[in-house]
Amino acid sequence: MAHYDIVILGAGAAGMMAAIQAGRRGRSVLVVDHAKYAGEKIRISGGGRCNFTNVNATTDRARDRFLSANPRFALSALSRYTPEMFIAMVREHGISFHEKTLGQLFCDGPATQINTMLLGEMRKAGVTLVLETGVESVARAESGFALQLTTSSITCDSLIVATGGKSIPKMGATGLGYQLAEQFGLRLVETRPGLVPLTFETGALERLKPLAGIATDAVVRHGKTAFEEALLFTHRGLSGPAILQISSYWREGDAIAIDLLPHQDAAELLREARKATPKLQVQTVLAGLLPKKLAQLLGEQLDMAGMVGDFSDKKLAAVEALIKDWTLKPVGSEGYRTAEVTLGGVDTRDLDAKTMAARDVPGLYFVGEVVDVTGWLGGYNFQWAWASGYAAGQAA
Structure with missing residues (x-):
């Protein structure tokens, strides 16, 4: 032996x-x-x-x-x-x-x-x-x-x-x-599983599916932990470095919050749009700041008709909150199959x-x-x- x-x-x-x-x-x-x-x-x-x-x-x-x-x-x-x-x-x-x-x-x-x-x-x-x-x-x-x-x-x-x-x-x-x-x-x-893409329930996934393949810089937060890196929409949910990082901290039942305009003053940008382009729809304004399909989805979620020039400060604040603190609730992850x-x-x-x-x-x-x-x-x-x-x- x-x-x-x-x-x-x-x-x-x-x-x-x-x-x-x-x-x-x-x-x-x-x-x-x-x-x-x-x-x-x-x-x-x-x-x-x-x-x-x-x-x-x-x-x-x-x-x-x-x-x-x-x-x-x-x-x-x-x-x-x-x-x-x-x-x-x-x-x-x-x-x-x-x-x-x-x-x-x-x-x-x-x-x-x-x-x-x-x-x-x-x-x-x-x-x-x-x-x-x-x-x-x-x-x-x-x-x-x-x-x-x-x-x-x-x-x-x-x-x-x-x-x-x-x-x-x-x-x-x-x-x-x-x-x-x-x-x-x-x-x-x-x-x-850690460093793994996050998934969503059927209804949320159907809303997010048109965004599959779109990547954007973002800050993703869970509690006091935040990562600023790329965010990627997939056919199963969310991936990209920012999501993989936050997945190690996330737990089932928790929500994550996403800042889609890191280091930018969304409130100021929206006020400028209200003044400079008052006849635009809010979805069109968002398309000037974010990927077009993402802007469309957020516009639908806001469900605010009318021209941005007619928006009150309160309405603009609601738009800003969505851009800077978009809250999503994953239901799981892709598991060990893709976990790093x-x-x-x-x-x-x-x-x-x-x-x-x-x-x-x-x-x-x-x-x-x-x-x-x-x-x-x-x-x-x-x-x-x-x-x-x-x-x-x-x-x-």
């Missing part, structure tokens, strides 16, 4: 980083994944360009950008493996990249360059990678763990669980990591923030998306994967 110092379950971002770090320390490392290829979520991320980190994913700026029952948990790992450290690896491999808005870094070329880089570093570190291999059981052994794989039986001193969450099941996402956590007595925070991440997971109370080790199970570690740490859209979740993988790889 083969024995390894460390077995890592999952050949995604966190698993590969953990393997690289452990291998560099001279540990014998086996990475096991049931998928055909390593790093499948890396390959499709960022529209195929891999948004591999965010320059703002630092301890100073990231305090409010990671969701968790304990938002401070992630800061320890993030402080010891920074975006600059991953960027240095990217530069070393000659991968060209660029910064988009809000600190997001993308490859100039295909995302597969990041996979090639990580796989190359694993080989240099002497890591063994086994793909298309399932895990049938994991048990405590006399010293470490005994694993029954679909192809063989193995043992190890340390086990790093990097199996990811439930998002995008067509790419092979499973609940294995959560099952292992429960098996070894760790608590779980309820999981749900999984919220919730292994409870951080049961993990050591410095090493990612299970507090009460020597030799067991959890890293990446399987843990109850979820970042904002835009490279934060990859940086958490690199940082948590690094932490476990340095300790196991």
Whole structure:
């Protein structure tokens, strides 16, 4: 029976980083994944360009950008493996990249360059990678763990669980990591889809359907949380970066509010229209400020006949309120099928923030998306994967 110092379950971002770090320390490392290829979520991320980190994913700026029952948990790992450290690896491999808005870094070329880089570093570190291999059981052994794989039986001193969450099941996402956590007595925070488009009931969806394909800049709010990015209308409801971001905070039964004219004084614009173009219908005025079909829908919702020149201040205030505080009530999300991440997971109370080790199970570690740490859209979740993988790889 083969024995390894460390077995890592999952050949995604966190698993590969953990393997690289452990291998560099001279540990014998086996990475096991049931998928055909390593790093499948890396390959499709960022529209195929891999948004591999965010320059703002630092301890100073990231305090409010990671969701968790304990938002401070992630800061320890993030402080010891920074975006600059991953960027240095990217530069070393000659991968060209660029910064988009809000600190997001993308490859100039295909995302597969990041996979090639990580796989190359694993080989240099002497890591063994086994793909298309399932895990049938994991048990405590006399010293470490005994694993029954679909192809063989193995043992190890340390086990790093990097199996990811439930998002995008067509790419092979499973609940294995959560099952292992429960098996070894760790608590779980309820999981749900994150960074996911929102959907509406049939009546609201019928009203919104003519807008499918239209994108506009907006500020989307839920409670005290707000994101200013693009909003996209779809055949199923709402998507775009602003909606994906707010979806991580939204809960069933809640409403969201949308400012369709961010940084613009809608009241002043409407008063100017009343004075300059008094014979226009309000819908026509709105069409000068917003996409035409969106203006038409809002005009129908207002149901205010007559020329804008005849509108009282009270009527103009109602128009302004709709533009700046358009309230919609989603009924759900598109679910794990299209969710970029999984919220919730292994409870951080049961993990050591410095090493990612299970507090009460020597030799067991959890890293990446399987843990109850979820970042904002835009490279934060990859940086958490690199940082948590690094932490476990340095300790196991």
